[in-house]
Amino acid sequence: MSESARADVRQQDDVSEASGATRAVPTAVSFAELGLPAEVLRALDERGVTVPFPIQAAALPNALAGRDVLGRGRTGSGKTLAFGLGMLARTAGRRAQPKEPLALVLVPTRELAQQVGEALTPYADTLRLRLATVVGGVSIGRQAAALRDGAEIVVATPGRLHDLIERKGCRLGRVRITVLDEADQMCDMGFLPQVTEILDQVRPDGQRMLFSATLDRDVDQLVRRYLRDPAVHSVDPSSSAVSAIEHHVLVVHGPDRYAVTTEIAARDGRVLLFLDTKHGVDQLTRHLRASGVAAAALHSGKSQPQRTRTLAQFKDGQVTALVATNVAARGLHVDDLDLVVNVDPATDPKDYLHRAGRTARAGRSGTVVTLVLSGQRRETSQVMADADVAPKVTKVRSGEAELSRITGAKAPSGKPLDAGAAVPRPPHHNAPFRGLGSAKDAKAGSGSRSSRKSSEARKLAEARKAARVRRGA
Incomplete structure (x- = not known):
């Protein structure tokens, strides 16, 4: 790797602009001019994909030539086809032996692995290449069987691939082509030791392609060790902030916070809501469904079949409000998702950018809203400044026109979607936000509290009287 390329990588996540980030990128050309196999071109044409995105136009010629590639583009910029089509074209005509794939794609999450697999399968099929997806949460026996049968391409999460090895x-x-997608996230999530162990086992003379939304120090370590004089392509600012996204901070009053959240979730159209914990996700989901909102939960506590089913329902519109932890912040692609809501503000700029990256994908526009209490404003402002985002700050209350203008919020139907669901509190009930409003909480009125207090007082008086009797004895 040249010294100038190393300097690009070292600087690309700094505030200062890296030289790689300002390099000219080829103007959009047709896929036909890139030298792809005719079968792939037909499959692209059938799907209406004719003009490559910038990262594809920049990276594909080098990928097809067998050169190592270091690519940076924001989430949703088309990285999957940028590395995938070159990988498939260079693998076409070869046949894998049992348990010995020829190409490997490593990704950080199950959802991203499945998404990459689904995106590449149509093109792999046209080239008669077998593709296997290897992730946790599903039967390892079936995945082992797919590898025994022979798979030229394997898309995997590091942990499950490590288990199979x-x-x-x-x-x-025999792996000749290795791709790391969302490499910065694999490093952040603690996969670096497994990733290096895997890269040490593939063919040392093979092609390596590393793609990421951001390139930081851990990624630089991988680049220095495993890539040879890579072609460096960076088609987005280092912060990965997207001009097609409107960023809003909505300052809410604590007791009104769950009502604001409920009205946003009840909007026409889909919305993705992020919370920090699995417990909070489950509570808010139950509350929304009890309010009449078609909501579903997504977090690491769900089985993989549940997660897959929930995502499918969200994509086809059966579920309109997806409530999730950061497990959905990476690798989730939903067409025309125009609103993301941080119910719990992100505390890390990378997390904020990855959450925001679920909207405004593939050249579309979108809105990201963060709900904050007055005491959270300073920390949230710093996170957004670090993410190079300048949001519009607005104070809102539930039921206000300004809330509806920004998010499309409206009152929910109030008709529970699940049999036996508790009826939620009225939207303006003065109670703290806990991710849900339950009838149990509402029933605990002042009368029941005073009754419990008088009962406890009687018991205490009786105990004191008994003690005096014992002392007198």
Whole structure:
């Protein structure tokens, strides 16, 4: 790797602009001019995909030439086809032996692995290449069987691939092309030791392509160790902030926070809501469904079949409000998702950018809203400044026209979607936000509290009288 390319990588996540980020990118051309196989061109044409995105136009010629590639583009910029089409074209005509794939794509999450697999399968099929997806949360036996049958392409999360290698279910010695997608997130999520162990097992003379929304120090470590004089392509600002996204901070009053959240979730159209914890996600989901909102929960506590089903329902519109932890902040692609809401503000600029990246994908526009209490404004402002985002700050209350203008919020139907669901509190009930409003809480009125207090007082008086009797004895 040249010294100038190393300097690009070291600087690309700094505030100062890296030289790689300002390099000219080829103007959009047709896929036909990139030298892809005719079968792939037909499959692209059938799907109406004719003009490559900038990252694709920049990276594909080098990928097809077998050169190592270091690519940075924001989430939703088209990185999957940028590395995937070159990988498939260079693997076409070869046949994998049992347990010995020829190409490997490593990604940080199950959802992203499935998404990459689904995106590449139509093109792999046209080239008669077999593709296997290897992730946790589903039967490892079935995945081992797919590798035994022979798969030229494997899309995997590091943990499950490590397990299969340990079980002698996969050998990487014949892997000629290795791709790391969302490499910065794999490093952030603690996968770096497994990633390096895997890269040490693939063919040392093979092609390596590393794609990411951001490139920081851990990624630089991978680039220095495993990439040879890579072609560097960066088509977005280092912050990955997107001009097509409107960023809003909505300052809410604590007791009104859950009513604001409920009205946003009840909007016409889909919305993705982020919370910090699995417990909070489950509570808010129950509350929304009891309010008449078609909501579903997504977090790491759900089984993989549940997560897959929930995402499918969100994509086809059966679920309109997806309530999730950061597990949905990476690798989730939903067409025409125009609103993301941080019910719990992100505390890290990368997390904020990845959450925001679920909207305004593939050249579309979108809105990201963060709900904050007065005491959270300073910390949230710093996170957004670090993410190079300048939001519009507005004070709102539930039922206000300004809230509806920004988010499309409206009053929910109030008709529970699940049998036996508790009726939620009225929207303006003066109670703290807990992610839900339950009838149980509402029933605990002042009368029941005073009754419990008088009962406890009687018991205490009786105990004191008994003690005096014992002392007198």
